[in-house]
Structures are given as C-alpha cells and as structure tokens.
Amino acid sequence: MIKIDDYVYAFLHNLDYTQDGYLARWSSLPKRVVDQLDGRWSPTLAAEAPIHVLESDPIPVEQKDAWRLKEGRWYEIQLGAQGLFVGAFFLGDEVDEREPQTVRITSLNLLDGRTKIGKNIRKAISLPPEDASVGQIQLACNKNTYNNLNLAHYYVGQGDASAVCDTNWTPLCYFDIGAGSFRNGFTKPRNLKFCWTKRPAIILSHWDTDHYWGAYFDIKAHKQTWIVPRQAIGPYDLRMVNKILSAGGTLLVWGNHPSHIDVSFGRIIRCTGTNMNDSGLALIVNFNMSTHALLPGDAKFRFIPGVLNKEFHHLMAPHHGALLNTTRVPVPIGQVKSCVYSFGINNSHYHPSIVSVNALMQSEWWTRINTAGGTVGVRLNSNSSSFRKCYKQFCLQEPKQLFTL
Numbered sequence: 208m209i210k211i212d213d214y215v216y217a218f219l220h221n222l223d224y225t226q227d228g229y230l231a232r233w234s235s236l237p238k239r240v241v242d243q244l245d246g247r248w249s250p251t252l253a254a255e256a257p258i259h260v261l262e263s264d265p266i267p268v269e270q271k272d273a274w275r276l277k278e279g280r281w282y283e284i285q286l287g288a289q290g291l292f293v294g295a296f297f298l299g300d301e302v303d304e305r306e307p308q309t310v311r312i313t314s315l316n317l318l319d320g321r322t323k324i325g326k327n328i329r330k331a332i333s334l335p336p337e338d339a340s341v342g343q344i345q346l347a348c349n350k351n352t353y354n355n356l357n358l359a360h361y362y363v364g365q366g367d368a369s370a371v372c373d374t375n376w377t378p379l380c381y382f383d384i385g386a387g388s389f390r391n392g393f394t395k396p397r398n399l400k401f402c403w404t405k406r407p408a409i410i411l412s413h414w415d416t417d418h419y420w421g422a423y424f425d426i427k428a429h430k431q432t433w434i435v436p437r438q439a440i441g442p443y444d445l446r447m448v449n450k451i452l453s454a455g456g457t458l459l460v461w462g463n464h465p466s467h468i469d470v471s472f473g474r475i476i477r478c479t480g481t482n483m484n485d486s487g488l489a490l491i492v493n494f495n496m497s498t499h500a501l502l503p504g505d506a507k508f509r510f511i512p513g514v515l516n517k518e519f520h521h522l523m524a525p526h527h528g529a530l531l532n533t534t535r536v537p538v539p540i541g542q543v544k545s546c547v548y549s550f551g552i553n554n555s556h557y558h559p560s561i562v563s564v565n566a567l568m569q570s571e572w573w574t575r576i577n578t579a580g581g582t583v584g585v586r587l588n589s590n591s592s593s594f595r596k597c598y599k600q601f602c603l604q605e606p607k608q609l610f611t612l
Contacts, residue, residue, distance in 0.1 A: 213286045214238040216318065216328060217261060218441030220415065220483070222278050223556055224530065228265030230555065231276060232389070234441040235259045235284065244327040252331055253446035254453075260296040260443060262307070262390045275317050278483045279439040281328055287313030296389050307389075332445050334437055339459035341468055347408040347432040347459060348470035351379040356472055358492055358500055359606060360523065360576075360583040361401075363387065364394030365551030365558070366417035369502055369523065370407065371472045371492060376584065376606060378402050380472065381409045382490045382502050384428065386421035387551045394551025395420070403427045410475060411435040412504025413487030414444045417527075423447060429454035436477070436487040437462045461488065466512060473499075480510035484526060489514070492521075494587050498612055501537055505529075508536055520612045521585050522546045522572055528559020536570045545610050546572040547583050574610070581607025588612065 217233035240256045261284075266276070270291070274282075294307030318325050352373075359376060361368040364387030370378035384401060387394035399421055409431055412418055422428030429450045437460050440448070451458050461468075467476045473493040480486045484505035491514070492500040500521035503511055507525060518540040525531075527550040546567055550558040564575065576583050584606025 215259070215284050215286065216241045216324075217282050217284050218332070218439075219276060219278055219280050219282060220441055220444075222271070222276055225265065225555075225557055228267050229263075229271050229276070231261075231263040231266060233261040233282070233284070234443040235261055236442050238283075241324060241328055244324075244331045246327045246330050248333060248336065249331045250335075250445060250449045250452060253442050254449045256442070257297070258442045258446065260389055261293045261310075261312075262296070263312075264292040266291065274315050281318040281320070281325065283316045283318055284312055285314040286310045289313055294390060329439070332440060332442060334435070334440060334448065334460050335458060337460065338437065338462035339434070341465060343459055344434055344461065344468050344475070345470055347434060347457070348380055348410075348472070348475075351405050351407065353379060353472045355587070356492075356494060358494075358521070358585040360547050360549060360578050360585075362396060362578040362581060363399060363421050363549070364396060365391035365527065365554040365556070366395075366420060367412070367504065367523075367527070367549045368401070368421055373405075374586075377404055378407045379405055380407045383412050383418040383504065384409055384422045385416070385418040387554070388416040388420040388423075391417070391551050391554050391556075394554055401425065401428065403431065406431060408432045408434060410488060410490060412489065412502075412506070413483055414438050414440050415483060415505070416443065418504065419447060423450070426454055430456045432457040432459065434459045434461060434475070434488070436460075438483060438486060476511055476513070478504075478506045478510045479512060480506065485510040491517075494520075494612065498541075498587060500585065507531075520544070521610075522567075524548045524559065524563065524567065526558075527554075527556070528563050529556065530560040531563040531566050534566060534570070536567060536572070539571045539573075541612055543574050543610055543612055544572050545574040545576055545585065545612075547576040547578060547585075549578045552579055576608055576610070583607075584609045586611055 215235035217235035221232040290311040290313045357372045366385030367383040369382045474491045476489045489511045490502040503525040505526040520541040528548045
C-alpha cells in the first residue's frame with residue numbers, strides 16, 4: 208500500500224483530453240528505490256520493485272500547464288492529505304482494477320533529465336539498447352504463409368487487438384494485443400484468451416497498456432516474438448519487457464529508422480510524431496494488390512507517412528475514436544467503406560467522440576462497426592473462409608460481425 212507523505216518518482220504515460228479536463232496516468236517507483244540506481248539498464252528492477260499506477264481525476268488546463276505535464280517525462284511527486292485525487296493501483300502478480308487506493312498529489316515537480324537521478328532513471332528504465340535489423344523484423348512477420356488472408360478485430364474492452372489471419376481465422380500475426388486496464392479494467396471481457404497455435408508475432412503500435420494488457424498475464428504471449436517501437440517507457444512497461452525476456456520471448460526493437468518495412472501481408476510504418484501515440488508503428492494490410500486496410504493504432508493520420516494520399520477499403524478508427532482535430536482522413540474506396548471502432552462501453556475517456564464519428568462518416572467511411580458487438584471479421588469476396596476451432600485449445604474468437612470487401 209502506498210503511504211501518505213510518500214515521495215515517488217513517476218513516469219507520465221498518458222495525458223488524454225476529455226470534456227472534463229485532462230486524465231493523467233503515471234507509473235511510479237518509491238524514491239528509495241530510484242536513489243539506489245547506478246545508471247545501468249536494469250530489466251529486473253521492475254520485477255522486484257513495488258510499482259504503483261496513479262490515475263488522476265480530471266486536471267484543469269491551467270494546472271496541467273503549471274505542472275508542465277507532458278507524456279514521456281518523469282516527475283517527483285509527494286503524496287499527502289491535500290491536493291488532486293488519484294487512484295493508486297498496486298501492480299503485483301495480479302491487479303485489483305476495481306478497488307484502487309485513493310490518495311492525493313500534494314506536490315509535483317518535473318525531474319530534470321540532466322541531473323544524476325534524471326540520467327540514472329532513464330538509463331535503468333528503458334528498452335534494450337540494440338535495435339533490430341530489417342531482416343529480423345521481416346523474418347518474424349513472414350514465418351507464416353499468407354496466401355489468402357483475413358483480418359480480425361477482437362473485443363477487448365477499452366483497448367485494441369487485431370490479427371492478420373488465415374481463412375480459418377487462425378491468427379498469423381497480431382497488431383496490438385491490448386485490453387481495458389486500471390480505471391477501465393471493468394471493460395475487459397472475462398476469460399479473454401488469444402490463440403498461439405501458429406506462434407504469431409506481435410506488432411505493438413506503441414507502449415500503452417491498452418495495447419498490450421491482453422498479454423500481460425499470458426505466459427504464452429510472453430514467449431512470442433514482439434516487434435516494438437523504441438520509445439521512452441515507464442516502470443510497468445519495463446515489467447512487461449522483463450516478462451517477455453524471462454519467458455524466453457524475443458523483443459525486436461524498431462529504432463528511428465527505417466521509415467517503413469514491407470512484409471508479406473503489407474507494410475509496417477514508423478510514425479513521425481513526438482508523443483507516445485504518434486511516434487509508434489502503424490500497419491497497412493494488403494488483401495491483394497488493390498485492396499488495403501489501415502490500422503493506425505492511436506496515431507493521427509498526418510503522422511503516418513503516405514496514408515493520406517492512398518485509398519483504403521477498410522479502416523480502424525485511430526485512438527478508439529478519440530477527438531479528431533482535422534478533416535483530412537484517408538480516402539475510402541469500394542462498396543463497404545468499413546470503419547471499425549474498438550472501445551470499452553462506459554469508458555472514462557468518453558470514446559468514441561461523436562465529432563470524430565461524424566467526421567469519418569462525412570468523409571464517406573459509411574459503415575461503422577463496433578467491436579463491442581463481437582469479433583469483427585474482414586475478408587475478400589474471393590476468400591471461402593470458415594471458422595474452425597483451434598486443434599490445440601479452444602481460444603479462437605469466431606467472427607460475430609463479418610464483412611466482405
């Protein structure tokens with residue numbers, strides 16, 4: 208349990224604008240732990256140290272600016288009896304996501320990255336220093352056969368999880384494997400399971416729990432090959448890294464280059480923004496030479512090179528349908544013009560925004576699909592697909608909503 212008057216160092220993962228103010232999420236380590244860091248990368252630190260996740264009540268714009276809040280920064284926080292309410296979740300082997308401890312932030316100061324503590328904490332809590340090669344990433348993505356492929360979007364609550372599948376809907380490569388977490392943990396379906404029959408690689412769009420939480424407690428997921436963007440990470444991200452490495456999984460870190468990598472089922476693109484959402488990976492799925500789908504993760508379209516000038520038959524709404532601040536969206540083509548939204552019912556972020564839904568509809572993305580209605584399956588008209596239960600375990604999710612492009 209976190210104590211009143213405790214000092215913690217906390218990494219700001221999310222700063223999401225809502226109609227009520229900004230919602231912030233940090234993950235924190237006790238000051239006594241950080242003071243002992245020696246500047247070396249330490250993946251086991253997150254496995255051994257007590258981690259708390261702090262989720263704020265709505266923060267007014269003036270307070271956000273006064274605290275100089277920005278994703279990817281570290282802060283020194285004092286917890287006390289006065290100040291901003293936050294819910295504190297202890298991150299152990301299991302997380303009670305419905306009963307957070309209530310504490311208050313009495314003081315908050317930006318940690319100067321030029322100080323010894325600032326340098327030590329960024330070195331200790333980071334991704335492995337080596338970048339993967341293009342060949343390693345292509346090999347991981349191309350190990351399965353992609354003759355006639357389908358695309359599935361799973362209902363995971365307030366999060367994203369999609370997969371390139373064969374015609375029996377067996378996943379061949381995942382793009383995100385998230386789920387509702389912490390404040391939105393109640394949206395995560397019970398007994399959520401993913402299929403590992405064909406040892407699919409996992410492409411992570413960016414380091415945020417709602418894009419990998421579905422795999423957090425799944426040892427089979429930890430044993431797979433993960434393709435992840437190089438970004439600043441916090442304590443609970445490092446714990447996920449440690450889970451993968453400890454289980455014998457492979458972590459392929461995509462650095463700042465190249466701008467894209469072509470694989471057998473499409474193209475993975477490095478996004479060009481500066482915040483967590485806009486600096487990760489996006490995916491174009493090629494059903495054939497003329498039929499394409501775009502999976503942007505949480506990235507804004509303008510930070511995904513080339514997509515605003517390309518035509519797509521299918522789209523996943525960015526950032527769970529969060530507020531779009533532009534009318535420039537990818538061009539829809541075909542009869543269906545399907546756009547899928549992945550969000551948890553009654554989530555704390557008010558996703559999807561009606562403004563965004565209307566903007567995409569006005570751009571002729573006419574067919575709106577919600578994953579809350581059940582697994583969404585997307586296929587070509589020429590694909591004679593059928594659902595066949597996995598021969599190793601009954602973990603596949605049969606499409607409840609099927610669309611033919």
